[in-house]
Amino acid sequence: MRKLGIYRNKEFAGMLTEVSREMYVFEYDEAYYNDNSKPPISLTIPKSQKEFTSSFLFPFFFNMLSEGVNRQLQCRLLKIDEHDHFGLLSATAQHDTIGAITVKPFKF
Numbered sequence: 138m139r140k141l142g143i144y145r146n147k148e149f150a151g152m153l154t155e156v157s158r159e160m161y162v163f164e165y166d167e168a169y170y171n172d173n174s175k176p177p178i179s180l181t182i183p184k185s186q187k188e189f190t191s192s193f194l195f196p197f198f199f200n201m202l203s204e205g206v207n208r209q210l211q212c213r214l215l216k217i218d219e220h221d222h223f224g225l226l227s228a229t230a231q232h233d234t235i236g237a238i239t240v241k242p243f244k245f
Contacts, residue, residue, distance in 0.1 A: 140243035141227055143178060145169075150178050152243065153198065155223040163195060164188045178238055194222045201230050201238070 141153045143163070151165040165187050169175050177184045179197040189195070202225055203211055212219045215228050230240045 139223055139227070141223075141240040142243050144239045144241065145175075145178055146237045147239070148175075150175070150238075153195075153240070155194075159192050161191045161194055161223075162188060163191075194226070198222075198226055198230075198240075201234060202226060203229065 139155045142149060143151045143153050148169070149166050150169045151163060154162045154164075156162060163182055165184065167187075170184060170187050175184075181197050182189055182195065193199075199222055202208065202222060208219065208225070211217070211229060212225065215225075217224045217228060219225075226240060227242050230238075231242075232239065
């Protein structure tokens with residue numbers, strides 16, 4: 138199991154967990170979820186519920202990844218399997234993302 142802290146404008150918004158390559162869970166942080174002034178992290182992950190599950194990496198997070206030659210180069214340089222979307226997200230979306238969302242590896 139791997140976990141990533143999800144931040145919106147450097148504020149902790151929730152936790153993304155890879156239970157297995159066929160099971161992903163996003164859970165909003167309690168404080169972030171209860172604060173009505175805070176927007177959802179995406180339109181596809183609204184604050185209408187606290188926890189979301191998916192059999193694949195949520196499209197919102199998948200779309201933060203590079204494509205094509207850039208992805209191949211990143212995977213080769215970082216020694217990450219091209220099919221390890223969660224690992225690639227963890228390695229490449231910590232800084233300078235397009236938009237307000239960044240991720241940070243979560244240490245148990």
